[in-house]
Amino acid sequence: MKHLRAVNQKARRIEDYLAANDDVVGLQAPAGQRPHVPMGCSLVFSPGWEVDSAGGTAGLCQPVERDLYDCYITCFWPAQVPDHLNNYPDWTAKCAAATKDWRNIDLVFP
Amino acid sequence: MRFALAVLLATSASAQGTLFVGTWPHTIHVVDEAKQKVIDKIDLSTGTPLDMTLSEDRKTLYIETLENAGFEVIDVATHKVTNSLTLNEGSKKYRFSAWAPDPEGKLIYTLYRTVEKKSDRFEVDRNTKFGVIDLAQKKIVRTGDVPKDEEQVGFGFGGGMRFSPDGKFLYVFRNSVYIFDTTDFKMVDKIDLSKPQFPGMASLGMGRVLDSIQEPGMLISVFNSQDPVVHRSIFGIARFDLNKRTFEFTPVGPSATGMTGLQVTPDRKRGYTVAFNGQGGTRRCEFWEFDLANNKLIRKQEFDGRARFSFGISSTGKEFYIFGAGYTVEVYDAASMQLRNTIDLSADITSGMVVVPATR
Numbered sequence: 444m445k446h447l448r449a450v451n452q453k454a455r456r457i458e459d460y461l462a463a464n465d466d467v468v469g470l471q472a473p474a475g476q477r478p479h480v481p482m483g484c485s486l487v488f489s490p491g492w493e494v495d496s497a498g499g500t501a502g503l504c505q506p507v508e509r510d511l512y513d514c515y516i517t518c519f520w521p522a523q524v525p526d527h528l529n530n531y532p533d534w535t536a537k538c539a540a541a542t543k544d545w546r547n548i549d550l551v552f553p
Numbered sequence: 554m555r556f557a558l559a560v561l562l563a564t565s566a567s568a569q570g571t572l573f574v575g576t577w578p579h580t581i582h583v584v585d586e587a588k589q590k591v592i593d594k595i596d597l598s599t600g601t602p603l604d605m606t607l608s609e610d611r612k613t614l615y616i617e618t619l620e621n622a623g624f625e626v627i628d629v630a631t632h633k634v635t636n637s638l639t640l641n642e643g644s645k646k647y648r649f650s651a652w653a654p655d656p657e658g659k660l661i662y663t664l665y666r667t668v669e670k671k672s673d674r675f676e677v678d679r680n681t682k683f684g685v686i687d688l689a690q691k692k693i694v695r696t697g698d699v700p701k702d703e704e705q706v707g708f709g710f711g712g713g714m715r716f717s718p719d720g721k722f723l724y725v726f727r728n729s730v731y732i733f734d735t736t737d738f739k740m741v742d743k744i745d746l747s748k749p750q751f752p753g754m755a756s757l758g759m760g761r762v763l764d765s766i767q768e769p770g771m772l773i774s775v776f777n778s779q780d781p782v783v784h785r786s787i788f789g790i791a792r793f794d795l796n797k798r799t800f801e802f803t804p805v806g807p808s809a810t811g812m813t814g815l816q817v818t819p820d821r822k823r824g825y826t827v828a829f830n831g832q833g834g835t836r837r838c839e840f841w842e843f844d845l846a847n848n849k850l851i852r853k854q855e856f857d858g859r860a861r862f863s864f865g866i867s868s869t870g871k872e873f874y875i876f877g878a879g880y881t882v883e884v885y886d887a888a889s890m891q892l893r894n895t896i897d898l899s900a901d902i903t904s905g906m907v908v909v910p911a912t913r
Contacts, residue, residue: 457782501834504860510878512577516903528620539577539900540880
């Protein structure tokens with residue numbers, strides 16, 4: 444910050460410290476405690492049973508069908524939904540908008 | 554007088570452009586901005602649209618599809634697919650971390666890794682490579698190595714790729730800007746964003762820098778940085794000149810929890826982004842408006858954001874679009890920053906949105 448300059452003793456001491464050392468580690472923001480979900484966003488292979496990055500459900504899309512296809516598209520993780528790539532490519536052939544048409548999704552019995 | 558007004562209104566409506574949105578399962582929805590209605594649907598033969606980009610002359614749309622590492626080319630005027638190809642071959646599959654069509658529209662430059670299914674395992678290539686796809690031959694005709702000193706896995710992932718206006722150099726944006734000669738993929742320059750010229754900034758990261766209606770040869774984006782003393786995050790506006798290879802950074806204020814990319818109006822006087830503060834149930838979303846001439850944040854307006862969404866701007870700069878996940882595009886008035894109406898696509902959005910301005 445070239446616009447900032449030390450105007451008191453403490454600030455000057457920080458500047459001096461930085462000149463001698465690379466960093467003030469104690470001033471770094473502590474890493475937040477994150478939940479550990481071993482399999483990504485869910486513990487079970489069922490859409491809807493997932494958690495957000497904070498370990499809760501408030502950050503998930505509502506209704507859950509809104510981003511159902513994203514398990515497959517951006518997560519590259521088809522385990523939550525039927526195997527669209529090889530075995531069940533047509534499981535959503537009659538359902539373009541999952542929130543509206545989820546009743547048309549095919550049942551899959553692996 | 555009434556006739557004149559009707560003509561004026563018709564002209565005003567036709568001055569708006571067209572939206573192209575990729576949807577599930579393998580469709581591009583075409584939306585008329587003036588009518589705010591779906592006017593056409595383009596079926597893709599190679600799979601689910603994953604990413605889209607518009608050519609510099611705004612006449613051609615390039616689409617990456619998911620299932621078979623495919624690309625499709627669409628003529629913007631006629632909405633017809635003029636070319637399509639897939640690269641996966643049997644058990645060998647391609648994964649792209651970034652791609653961009655060359656200025657002539659004959660080649661697509663990619664950064665990719667291969668995954669090969671063996672009898673007892675998948676073999677994932679540890680090295681990312683450059684691959685040049687010839688759209689006429691529908692195959693990779695040239696490859697190149699990523700510099701060995703750079704991180705191989707995921708090189709370029711989450712960043713952007715852009716050509717210099719003359720097509721001689723390829724820019725890969727991530728935490729650094731890598732500049733490659735397109736003839737032999739030799740790195741000719743590297744601009745380390747963690748050591749910018751601007752004193753006091755460290756850990757600099759550019760947002761997603763690509764946009765379809767920005768100034769040719771110039772990228773404008775928001776960036777985030779931490780000062781080296783107390784590690785307080787600040788954000789600002791960055792401009793990168795693709796011709797001169799120069800960066801210009803202007804810090805603006807404390808960072809929000811997250812920000813979308815910067816959307817710029819056609820006159821380049823105003824920029825907009827969506828800033829988030831908080832997480833999960835306490836997250837709040839705001840539109841932020843910037844005066845780009847003075848690099849100042851001039852207005853904020855809270856709105857009801859979805860849990861996950863993308864942000865776009867209309868071809869006239871007078872509307873915002875909030876879209877994905879889901880099947881709707883919410884249209885906000887840029888002047889009042891209030892929800893105006895919702896476009897129902899009746900299909901879940903799977904890719905970004907490309908806004909093509911009207912030609913006249």
